[in-house]
Amino acid sequence: MLGAIDYSVIVPAYREASNLRPLVTRIFAALSRIDSPVSAGQVEIIVVDDNSRDGSVEVVQALQQEGYNVRIIVRTTERGLSSAVVRGFQEAQGDNMLCMDADLQHPPEYVPQMLAAMSPTKLFVLGTRYGSGAGAVDEGWPLYRRIISNGARMLALALTSASDPMSGFFGIRKEAFLKAKNLNTSGFKIALELLVKAQIHSNAIAEVPFAFGLRTAGESKLDSKVMRLYLSQLLELYWYSYNGLIAFAFLLFLALIFLVWRYLTASNEPMMATTVQGGGHGRGQ
Numbered sequence: 001m002l003g004a005i006d007y008s009v010i011v012p013a014y015r016e017a018s019n020l021r022p023l024v025t026r027i028f029a030a031l032s033r034i035d036s037p038v039s040a041g042q043v044e045i046i047v048v049d050d051n052s053r054d055g056s057v058e059v060v061q062a063l064q065q066e067g068y069n070v071r072i073i074v075r076t077t078e079r080g081l082s083s084a085v086v087r088g089f090q091e092a093q094g095d096n097m098l099c100m101d102a103d104l105q106h107p108p109e110y111v112p113q114m115l116a117a118m119s120p121t122k123l124f125v126l127g128t129r130y131g132s133g134a135g136a137v138d139e140g141w142p143l144y145r146r147i148i149s150n151g152a153r154m155l156a157l158a159l160t161s162a163s164d165p166m167s168g169f170f171g172i173r174k175e176a177f178l179k180a181k182n183l184n185t186s187g188f189k190i191a192l193e194l195l196v197k198a199q200i201h202s203n204a205i206a207e208v209p210f211a212f213g214l215r216t217a218g219e220s221k222l223d224s225k226v227m228r229l230y231l232s233q234l235l236e237l238y239w240y241s242y243n244g245l246i247a248f249a250f251l252l253f254l255a256l257i258f259l260v261w262r263y264l265t266a267s268n269e270p271m272m273a274t275t276v277q278g279g280g281h282g283r284g285q
């Protein structure tokens with residue numbers, strides 16, 4: 001008979017069929033080690049999949065047959081990373097809830113330590129890619145990815161004392177999650193959203209440095225839409241935290257960045273002669 005589930009690991013997943021088996025088996029192998037502070041029987045894994053139709057359901061069913069405590073929620077009417085995480089938290093049985101990517105960039109071997117770091121006084125655990133003990137964050141990343149990642153992190157520094165609010169490897173206690181109202185789930189950065197809206201103070205955050213792995217299967221969903229969503233989420237959080245004036249200053253700052261970006265990209269574009277026939281749908285400049 002299964003004992004009480006104290007810990008829930010939520011895995012948002014879109015087209016991650018090839019990563020689910022190694023993810024689940026490695027998590028439970030880590031929990032089964034003699035030195036694990038949390039035992040495997042206390043843990044459930046919930047995969048929240050947005051109708052990938054890539055065999056993910058069958059992989060999870062096979063793992064269930066083998067005795068792993070894992071289930072999959074398939075959403076057919078909703079899409080998006082943050083809303084998938086929130087759905088998983090809503091379904092979780094455990095009072096301690098961890099979120100991690102399916103793609104093995106968040107090492108499954110850190111799961112026991114991350115779970116055990118949560119307590120009634122440590123309401124939030126953050127897997128951080130910065131600080132001592134973390135591997136080189138951006139090793140192997142292309143330059144543009146490094147600039148985006150560091151720029152995004154700096155813009156969030158005024159909202160939280162957490163060292164890596166962009167991280168998707170984090171945990172939250174259920175009582176803190178329930179305190180967060182009006183969550184904006186349209187973007188990718190649900191950890192930042194929860195840190196601000198659940199009003200997590202710095203002394204309630206436990207940080208666990210980890211080495212961010214490289215994705216070896218499947219594809220990243222990071223694109224320019226994700227970045228736009230992040231900027232609008234930041235604006236809303238500045239408004240939420242500081243009210244009008246600073247949010248307005250931040251908006252001006254964003255407008256300035258946009259203008260500089262337009263200027264730089266326009267000066268790199270080749271000169272082209274464009275002929276638009278009458279009635280066309282060209283985006284005139």
Ligand SMILES: Nc1nc2c(ncn2[C@@H]2O[C@H](COP(=O)(O)OP(=O)(O)O[C@H]3O[C@H](CO)[C@@H](O)[C@H](O)[C@@H]3O)[C@@H](O)[C@H]2O)c(=O)[nH]1
Nearest residue numbers: 012013014048050080081084101102166167168220221222
């Ligand atoms: N259900 C669902 N899952 C999604 C969706 N989009 C992405 N995911 C899942 O969310 C996880 C992260 O998505 P990636 O596409 O792998 O993200 P990334 O670009 O590698 O971004 C990583 O770095 C960020 C910090 O720079 C992190 O914030 C992010 O969580 C992730 O770790 C993966 O498990 C992916 O399958 C979606 O629309 N729906």
